[in-house]
Amino acid sequence: MDLSYSKDDLAFRDEVRAFLSEKLPKEISNAVRSGAELTKAMTEEWHAILNARGWLATIWPKEFGGPGWSPVQKHIFEEECCRAYAPRIVPFGLNMLGPVLQKFGSKAQQDHYLPRILDGTDWWCQGYSEPGAGSDLASLKTRADRDGDHWVINGQKTWTTLGQHADWIFCLCRTDPDAKKQEGISFILVDMATPGVEVRPIRLIEGGHEVNEVFFTDVRVPIGNLVGEENKGWTIAKYLLTHERTGIAGVGFSIQALEEVKALARKTRRGGRPLIEDPLFAARIAQAEIDLEAMKITNLRMLFKAQEQGAPGPETSLLKIKGTVIHQELKDLARRALGPVAAPFPGHVSEGNLMFGPEDTAHNAARYFNNRKTSIFGGSNEIQRNIVTKTMLEL
Amino acid sequence: MDFNLTDDRQMLADTLNRFLTEQYPVEYRVNVAYEAPFHDAALWDQMVELGALYALAPEQAGGMGGSGFDIAVVFEALGRRLCPEPVLGALMASRLLAAAGADQEPLLTGACKYAVGISEIDAAYELDQVATVATGAGDAITLSGRKSTVYGGQVADVILVAAKQDDRLGVYAVQAAQANITGYGMMDGGGAAEVLLDNTPASLLIADAQEALQDAINAGILALCAEAVGVMDVTHTMTVDYLKQRKQFGIPIGKFQVLQHRAVDMLTEIEQARSITIKAAAELGGVEASKYASMAKNMIGRAARLIGEESIQMHGGIAMTWEYAVSHYAKRLIMLDAQLGDTDYHLSQVMKTYVA
Numbered sequence A: 001m002d003l004s005y006s007k008d009d010l011a012f013r014d015e016v017r018a019f020l021s022e023k024l025p026k027e028i029s030n031a032v033r034s035g036a037e038l039t040k041a042m043t044e045e046w047h048a049i050l051n052a053r054g055w056l057a058t059i060w061p062k063e064f065g066g067p068g069w070s071p072v073q074k075h076i077f078e079e080e081c082c083r084a085y086a087p088r089i090v091p092f093g094l095n096m097l098g099p100v101l102q103k104f105g106s107k108a109q110q111d112h113y114l115p116r117i118l119d120g121t122d123w124w125c126q127g128y129s130e131p132g133a134g135s136d137l138a139s140l141k142t143r144a145d146r147d148g149d150h151w152v153i154n155g156q157k158t159w160t161t162l163g164q165h166a167d168w169i170f171c172l173c174r175t176d177p178d179a180k181k182q183e184g185i186s187f188i189l190v191d192m193a194t195p196g197v198e199v200r201p202i203r204l205i206e207g208g209h210e211v212n213e214v215f216f217t218d219v220r221v222p223i224g225n226l227v228g229e230e231n232k233g234w235t236i237a238k239y240l241l242t243h244e245r246t247g248i249a250g251v252g253f254s255i256q257a258l259e260e261v262k263a264l265a266r267k268t269r270r271g272g273r274p275l276i277e278d279p280l281f282a283a284r285i286a287q288a289e290i291d292l293e294a295m296k297i298t299n300l301r302m303l304f305k306a307q308e309q310g311a312p313g314p315e316t317s318l319l320k321i322k323g324t325v326i327h328q329e330l331k332d333l334a335r336r337a338l339g340p341v342a343a344p345f346p347g348h349v350s351e352g353n354l355m356f357g358p359e360d361t362a363h364n365a366a367r368y369f370n371n372r373k374t375s376i377f378g379g380s381n382e383i384q385r386n387i388v389t390k391t392m393l394e395l
Numbered sequence B: 001m002d003f004n005l006t007d008d009r010q011m012l013a014d015t016l017n018r019f020l021t022e023q024y025p026v027e028y029r030v031n032v033a034y035e036a037p038f039h040d041a042a043l044w045d046q047m048v049e050l051g052a053l054y055a056l057a058p059e060q061a062g063g064m065g066g067s068g069f070d071i072a073v074v075f076e077a078l079g080r081r082l083c084p085e086p087v088l089g090a091l092m093a094s095r096l097l098a099a100a101g102a103d104q105e106p107l108l109t110g111a112c113k114y115a116v117g118i119s120e121i122d123a124a125y126e127l128d129q130v131a132t133v134a135t136g137a138g139d140a141i142t143l144s145g146r147k148s149t150v151y152g153g154q155v156a157d158v159i160l161v162a163a164k165q166d167d168r169l170g171v172y173a174v175q176a177a178q179a180n181i182t183g184y185g186m187m188d189g190g191g192a193a194e195v196l197l198d199n200t201p202a203s204l205l206i207a208d209a210q211e212a213l214q215d216a217i218n219a220g221i222l223a224l225c226a227e228a229v230g231v232m233d234v235t236h237t238m239t240v241d242y243l244k245q246r247k248q249f250g251i252p253i254g255k256f257q258v259l260q261h262r263a264v265d266m267l268t269e270i271e272q273a274r275s276i277t278i279k280a281a282a283e284l285g286g287v288e289a290s291k292y293a294s295m296a297k298n299m300i301g302r303a304a305r306l307i308g309e310e311s312i313q314m315h316g317g318i319a320m321t322w323e324y325a326v327s328h329y330a331k332r333l334i335m336l337d338a339q340l341g342d343t344d345y346h347l348s349q350v351m352k353t354y355v356a
Helices: A007-023 A026-034 A039-051 A071-084 A090-106 A106-118 A234-242 A253-268 A277-308 A314-342 A364-375 A382-395 B008-023 B026-034 B041-049 B068-080 B087-100 B210-244 B257-283 B288-320 B325-338 B343-350
Strands: A124-127 A141-146 A148-155 A168-175 A185-191 A197-203 A209-222 B114-117 B133-135 B143-152 B157-165 B168-175 B180-185 B190-202 B203-206
Touching: A007 A039, A039 A185, A071 A253, A071 A277, A090 A234, A090 B157, A106 B203, A106 B210, A106 B325, A148 A168, A148 A185, A168 A234, A168 B087, A168 B133, A185 A209, A197 B008, A253 A277, A277 A314, A277 B257, A277 B288, A277 B343, A314 A364, A314 B257, A382 B257, B008 B041, B008 B210, B026 B288, B026 B325, B068 B087, B068 B210, B068 B257, B087 B114, B087 B143, B087 B157, B087 B203, B087 B210, B114 B143, B157 B190, B157 B288, B168 B190, B210 B257, B210 B288, B210 B325, B257 B288, B288 B325, B288 B343
Parallel strands: A124 A168, B114 B157, B133 B157
Antiparallel strands: A141 A148, A141 A168, A148 A209, A168 A185, A197 A209, B133 B143, B143 B190, B157 B168, B168 B203, B180 B190
């Protein structure tokens, strides 16, 4: 048993720290810290900075231009990025399509798409969920029918994150309506500029625009845009869901959130003393902090296991469940620490006039509401429990 | 970073697990745990031979371990079989003897059984509330006061007692034969004692013992946490097995999602509990040992209660019976919360770190 990082890992951490303090632009980290939605330009700028250092596609193998990091190094990198309030990498091209093309794509597809993901030429989004296919993804209905050298796609995708910025979308489409539901699905790449593709924004609970609906009406796509074999798209979808799961606990974000809660509870005064000295509130913070301390170790244990065994196990579902619950609890405490000061709708007040300054208050309640998503997306926590039931408990 | 046990510790764990599985089957354990003196002298000796006590002390003190991970390995094995033997007292006494630079051989060979008396009726957990007093000096020291729920006190030869002399919290050794000791069995098995001290002769072990006592408590907390992890692990396995076997409405009850998800939540909390115990083990003896011990004990208290109560509920009536092993596992899980500081007490210890 040894919980500390190796000498090499510590040196790597210092290298990452130095890089972040030198290269991460202040206006970007300030925006992340404030909880504001990042602009497309900010995200692209940060991606370009990372790419210049060779640290953008952190999970790609070396042969495709990745840094060839160990799971522990990836973890350190994510941890340090959180510590520095660097933006989260937009994952759809880099962490999702990239690995899929590397495993299932043709040489031509790899040569064409991978460099464009790296240099930011193509912004990708994900076409999985549909109005009638959420947790039961395999019941998806969007059709792709063969017509000569083309697929003709009709249907609707939803919850398409940052689809408003995207150039391309990777879609799961039904290509054999007569097959059993998992067996008639194909993985197809679609240029968003193709006639018949329409993106409509979905306004989220807190008022933000993060996700979209994407409608497909007789969208003609070259047959070469199929990835892997026809009707084998479900294999790819499953691969994606289990492939890259380090960081799923979101420990770095919870560490940020805990710091935020403590800072707010020190500034807020109740009954003539800082809120953090109120036993009821302090007890809530303490309990969340303890859960987070345990989660840090649970996360490292799973990481270590992944490193030893070459792949993460079904325990990652436990990380997802507990990690999201802890993060949501901390976001709830942050909102409660502000009390009535959390009320103003973002943008409806002059931020400079607020009690604690805009960095504390402007997006506080919005972030609380927005983060209710984390226990729903990526396989809801209930679906994660079903997975653990089958794989670990064998019930 | 490495989360594997060293070969030595793995071997110790395997040895103890095998020994306890063979020698302490649950029916036999229940006999020992609930009948005076709540201790099996022959098994105690065998367990000592296998290294259960030597693992608790470092080499310079005559032991073969003494780190947080050594302690965790021993107590997790004890927990898996609900072993009621007085090892907790031996561990805490060993820490105190080490702090005093005293000879530990009688303790480590198992020849002399130690218990540690810290708790009092009105000072269950708090060292600064200890009211037992020491008077006199040298060979003429005597103690007066009452030590409550002294674990293993019913069979101890020596009791190390926390007492105050002129506002200095010290540790004193009392020969059990010279004190008024009332032993009893506990709800969850095993024994403890009320120790009445009335001008009872004692010898000074540590004059300023605040730090040494805190270290002994931290080690004891770690031991209880590791024990709880072992108890929870076995309890959860028994519960999941039962879900597969028990049929109602024509199907195994484990097919019902409402039970499946609860079984998963139990597993999540057990993994979290194991993690925080590993952390407390790594920090034992360090500057932040008390903080992480408190964090661990708080989380263990919550997890153990969840596993204890849910395992009964998910089994249904059978777990309410004395005959079925889960009932005994559940009792241990619930009752250990009140040893060395409960969930709320340790939460308040963590909260203290927030006040500047």
